Amino acid sequence: MAFLDGTTLTNKPSAQVSDDAHGYYTLGEPLVDPVAPTGPIKDRWINRKFENRLVNPANRRKLDVIIVGTGLAGGAAAATMGEAGYNVKSFCYQDSPRRAHSIAAQGGINAAKNYKEDGDSIHRLFYDTVKGGDYRARESNVYRLAEVSANIIDQCVAQGVPFAREYGGLLDNRSFGGVQVSRTFYARGQTGQQLLIGAYQAMERQVAEGTVEQFTRHEMLELIVADGRARGIIARDMVTGEVETHLADAVVLASGGYGNVFFLSTNAMGSNVTAAWRAHRKGAYMANPCYTQIHPTCIPVSGEHQSKLTLMSESLRNDGRIWVPKRAEDCDKDPRQIAEEDRDYYLERIYPSFGNLVPRDIASRAAKYMCDEGRGVGPLVGDFRRGVYLDFADAIGRLGRDAVAAKYGNLFDMYARITGEDPYETPMRIYPAVHYVMGGLWVDYHLQSNITGLFVTGEANFSDHGANRLGASALMQGLADGYFVLPNTIREYLADGPFETVPETHPAVVEARTSVEERIAKFLSINGTRSADSYHKELGHIMWEYCGMERTEEGLRKAIDMIRELKADFWTNLKVLGSADNLNQSLEKAGRVADFIELGELMCIDALNRRESCGGHFRAESQTEDGEALRHDEEFAYVAAWEFGGEDGPPVLHKEDLLYTAIEMKQRSYK
Numbered sequence: 001m002a003f004l005d006g007t008t009l010t011n012k013p014s015a016q017v018s019d020d021a022h023g024y025y026t027l028g029e030p031l032v033d034p035v036a037p038t039g040p041i042k043d044r045w046i047n048r049k050f051e052n053r054l055v056n057p058a059n060r061r062k063l064d065v066i067i068v069g070t071g072l073a074g075g076a077a078a079a080t081m082g083e084a085g086y087n088v089k090s091f092c093y094q095d096s097p098r099r100a101h102s103i104a105a106q107g108g109i110n111a112a113k114n115y116k117e118d119g120d121s122i123h124r125l126f127y128d129t130v131k132g133g134d135y136r137a138r139e140s141n142v143y144r145l146a147e148v149s150a151n152i153i154d155q156c157v158a159q160g161v162p163f164a165r166e167y168g169g170l171l172d173n174r175s176f177g178g179v180q181v182s183r184t185f186y187a188r189g190q191t192g193q194q195l196l197i198g199a200y201q202a203m204e205r206q207v208a209e210g211t212v213e214q215f216t217r218h219e220m221l222e223l224i225v226a227d228g229r230a231r232g233i234i235a236r237d238m239v240t241g242e243v244e245t246h247l248a249d250a251v252v253l254a255s256g257g258y259g260n261v262f263f264l265s266t267n268a269m270g271s272n273v274t275a276a277w278r279a280h281r282k283g284a285y286m287a288n289p290c291y292t293q294i295h296p297t298c299i300p301v302s303g304e305h306q307s308k309l310t311l312m313s314e315s316l317r318n319d320g321r322i323w324v325p326k327r328a329e330d331c332d333k334d335p336r337q338i339a340e341e342d343r344d345y346y347l348e349r350i351y352p353s354f355g356n357l358v359p360r361d362i363a364s365r366a367a368k369y370m371c372d373e374g375r376g377v378g379p380l381v382g383d384f385r386r387g388v389y390l391d392f393a394d395a396i397g398r399l400g401r402d403a404v405a406a407k408y409g410n411l412f413d414m415y416a417r418i419t420g421e422d423p424y425e426t427p428m429r430i431y432p433a434v435h436y437v438m439g440g441l442w443v444d445y446h447l448q449s450n451i452t453g454l455f456v457t458g459e460a461n462f463s464d465h466g467a468n469r470l471g472a473s474a475l476m477q478g479l480a481d482g483y484f485v486l487p488n489t490i491r492e493y494l495a496d497g498p499f500e501t502v503p504e505t506h507p508a509v510v511e512a513r514t515s516v517e518e519r520i521a522k523f524l525s526i527n528g529t530r531s532a533d534s535y536h537k538e539l540g541h542i543m544w545e546y547c548g549m550e551r552t553e554e555g556l557r558k559a560i561d562m563i564r565e566l567k568a569d570f571w572t573n574l575k576v577l578g579s580a581d582n583l584n585q586s587l588e589k590a591g592r593v594a595d596f597i598e599l600g601e602l603m604c605i606d607a608l609n610r611r612e613s614c615g616g617h618f619r620a621e622s623q624t625e626d627g628e629a630l631r632h633d634e635e636f637a638y639v640a641a642w643e644f645g646g647e648d649g650p651p652v653l654h655k656e657d658l659l660y661t662a663i664e665m666k667q668r669s670y671k
């Protein structure tokens with residue numbers, strides 16, 4: 001691998017020849033990031049921070065910023081912007097900012113600290129992330145992410161985040177998939193929770209200082225775009241039902257990911273796409289919506305009546321060994337009775353360099369193939385066994401039970417409580433499940449969407465992970481965006497503010513508010529026979545079957561037809577109980593499912609158009625002889641940014657070329 005400094009182009013713009021999605025979309029103008037930096041890659045962010053204008057402290061007090069979301073991305077941004085002296089209004093739909101989905105993150109957060117002296121560096125984290133994302137991410141954004149990663153750890157340690165430490169007191173590290181160094185910082189199996197407490201307390205300090213105003217149990221239901229700029233939101237007080245207008249100089253969406261479009265996922269039950277989708281309908285482009293991450297180590301689905309799946313952290317792959325029986329006839333045996341020579345440690349066999357630590361997309365597909373071959377384990381669900389073993393017997397033998405418990409104890413307890421099996425005694429059973437979305441709202445290098453004044457951070461944007469995110473990189477991105485990137489880019493925009501006051505009588509405000517009220521009234525008036533939940537479940541089945549781990553042209557076309565039928569039925573046969581003027585979860589769910597249905601259709605169109613396999617997007621028509629994802633850089637080295645095409649119009653595709661200077665695109669190999 002050559003070291004490239006970022007001054008010479010290494011690839012050419014792609015030219016798409018295939019057109020699988022013909023008739024489902026129209027082609028728009030090419031898209032260019034208007035603020036993309038150039039020059040040596042290591043200087044780009046440093047220069048940009050210097051070039052971006054400053055806002056003096058007295059002026060900051062005159063500027064209002066709305067931040068939707070209090071997870072790591074939104075909480076960190078609110079704390080930092082508040083501390084800088086801006087007036088921040090912070091929104092979340094939970095009863096406390098601390099319940100944002102980020103709290104669920106288990107395994108860890110990456111940073112290029114090189115504490116282990118095992119060859120890590122900013123450049124290596126950058127390289128691993130672009131490669132891990134199958135060369136579908138922007139290099140400047142990823143380099144910046146790697147660059148600020150080290151600051152995040154310092155910031156969090158200063159806040160008191162209790163990262164795991166080695167015996168000597170130094171911060172400990174472990175490895176995650178797709179890398180050969182140890183750069184993942186962790187706090188047992190509850191890293192997200194500890195990081196969120198850090199961000200939360202920093203934000204609460206600003207609440208006490210009066211720079212951050214907090215709106216819990218408020219759901220953003222519309223974006224206000226007045227005179228070409230994002231100037232506020234319409235939110236519903238979920239307790240009183242009151243519809244409120246909030247205005248500001250800029251709006252930041254840090255509203256998380258939309259993996260729950262699949263119904264069953266490891267996301268929090270409440271995670272949804274509404275904030276992003278409302279912005280999309282107002283003109284914000286949705287980028288690469290089909291890039292979904294299916295995580296290999298989740299507790300398998302156990303039946304039809306489940307509403308949630310549980311992740312077993314990827315960190316377990318540091319010490320756990322994944323296997324299935326060599327012979328299908330052994331699959332219903334007690335695993336402890338299956339002799340060593342009758343086990344197939346298939347990841348170690350197929351990928352000797354990375355073994356059990358191959359990236360998630362590769363580990364997930366390999367598990368699927370084992371089960372498709374009839375070598376899955378665990379109970380039959382339908383006529384299929386969905387599970388492979390994650391076995392700690394070796395690790396317990398090598399390190400001792402106490403050492404394993406110290407590292408993974410809470411995860412083992414969680415597994416035991418859910419399955420009734422003791423993972424210290426018998427191997428865990430795991431199967432892939434939807435976990436994260438790499439797609440999201442399109443943003444430029446400043447994290448600004450194509451709507452002026454609308455910024456998007458964390459999982460809600462598309463920017464850093466290409467077609468596959470490496471483990472422990474979402475927390476890194478959320479905190480990088482919130483603590484270090486956004487505060488340095490939004491000031492270039494706010495330096496022109498405060499902007500002219502938008503009155504509540506402005507036509508754009510009236511339109512946004514009226515549309516929310518009419519939509520709520522519509523949900524309540526349909527009075528059909530099916531719950532929003534039942535539509536969600538059906539949508540999830542369609543998405544998993546046809547837009548899940550493996551996608552085909554035929555399946556995606558079928559899915560689009562099915563989703564369109566589902567949508568028509570939803571708007572004529574939905575039943576929402578209760579009324580709009582108090583707490584009404586059935587009403588909340590209806591709005592979220594309506595948006596998921598539209599998003600699902602766009603995901604399928606995006607997947608249909610992209611006739612290549614890359615990262616988490618596996619088109620069966622595009623694979624190597626040994627079944628690995630086969631990219632077509634000559635056709636698809638671009639970001640697909642979709643513009644809303646109107647109520648009945650097809651979406652409009654804008655392509656942003658992915659051009660590299662510090663990376664040479666290669667076929668990924670982890671063998």
Ligand SMILES: Cc1cc2nc3c(=O)[nH]c(=O)nc-3n(C[C@H](O)[C@H](O)[C@H](O)COP(=O)(O)OP(=O)(O)OC[C@H]3O[C@@H](n4cnc5c(N)ncnc54)[C@H](O)[C@@H]3O)c2cc1C
Pocket residue numbers: 068069070071072073074091092093094097099100101102103104105106107108109110191192218219220221254255256257266267268271272274275311435436457458459460471472473474475476478
């Ligand atoms: C089980 C699990 C474990 C994970 N473990 C790891 C890990 O170990 N390491 C790692 O790097 N990543 C991990 N991830 C991924 C990571 O947790 C997420 O990508 C990340 O936390 C997302 O942070 P966020 O701030 O972007 O969004 P979130 O934490 O999802 O926060 C979204 C916020 O937006 C608010 N919101 C959303 N919509 C609205 C609306 N319409 N109105 C008002 N408020 C709204 C919510 O209330 C919430 O405050 C894990 C994910 C899962 C599911």
